[in-house]
Amino acid sequence: MQTSIHPTAIVSPKAQIGSGVEIGPYAYIGEGVKVGDFCVIHPHAVLKGPIEIGPENEFYSFCVIGERSQDLKYQGEPTYLKIGTGNVFREFSTVHRSTFRGQSTEIGSFNVFLAYTHVAHDCRIGNRCVFSNNATLAGHVIVGDYVTIGGLSAVHQFCRIGKHAMIGGCSKIVQDVIPFGLVDGNPARLRSLNFVGLKRNHFPEETIKTLKFALKQLLDEGLNTAQAVEVLEKQAENTQDLAAIIEFIKGSERGIIR
Structure with a gap:
């Protein structure tokens, strides 16, 4: 399959675009962006490097992926973002690079980030997670595999979310969430196991x-x-x-x- 780049898209000559990639109208692909094979980049999506993106990811309109950290300590040092395979970033989702020189924010594979979700600097996201609309991670959060974060929920910096955990909508997370647990509330409390996820x-x-x-x-x-x-x-x-x-x-x- 041949790569398709719309004539109105802006693609840096220092970006690397794989085979079978689709880049829509007015998309922006910056310097230092490496796009894997068969990715789809919808109109007006923004990818800013340095980023290393695996194959078959999809970036919807107005998402901004790879922007500089919002951490006030960040002074423009070279930092990175790494994205695995088969992720979906819906409209207005944002993912930021690391704060620290030579380090990376990292996202695994087959995750879904719904509209307006935010992944801050230095987060580590596992595989097959679902972030519902407006789910927000502060810096340095670690998320295990198969986690679901409900809409309008926020996770404090340096927290960890264990594998197969579920965070209910509109929850405030200021401590770690155990694997397989279901937490909900503001402040959040451990309510039960994530029975639906387990089954x-x-x-x-x-x-x-x-x-x-x-x-x-x-x-x-x-x-x-x-x-x-x-x-x-x-x-x-x-x-x-x-x-x-x-x-x-x-x-x-x-x-x-x-």
């Missing part, structure tokens, strides 16, 4: 039963977080997914939402 991804009933046990300990008001972890470590049926929760909690610097 959609075909987790066996025995695994869900073990994760329910973990949730019960964390929701027990008689246990602090360290005590809950001690109980979980003694659990006879210590599955890989339960171990992931334990490891995640132990690695938390901001504390977890309970």
Whole structure:
């Protein structure tokens, strides 16, 4: 398939465009942008480098991807953005490069960023996540695989969102969200497991039963977080997914939402 570039598009001679790429009217592709094969760049989309973009990504109108960090410490040093395969960036979504010299904001593969979503500098996004409209990440947020963030929700800088977690709409996240958890509210609270996500991804009933046990300990008001972890470590049926929760909690610097 031949690359197609509309005559009104502005493409820097220092950009690298793969094969089979479609670039629509009035799109802007800046210096240092590397576009992988079979990407689709819709009218008025803006890609500013340095960015390394994998194949089959789609950028809708008026998204701005790869702009400089909004961090006031940033002084124009060379920083980067890396994007994997098959992501979708809908209208007016924004993703910013790192703040620190030689470092990158990183997005995995097969994620969907709906309209007006924002990924700030130095974030790390996994694979197959869904960001609903106006979901916003501050700087240095880490998001695991298969995470769903509800519309109009905001995540504080340096927080971590564990794999298969769900954040309800209009939530305020100021601490880490455990893997497989469902949090909701302003401020957010741990409400349950992400049962819908677990079933959609075909987790066996025995695994869900073990994760329910973990949730019960964390929701027990008689246990602090360290005590809950001690109980979980003694659990006879210590599955890989339960171990992931334990490891995640132990690695938390901001504390977890309970």
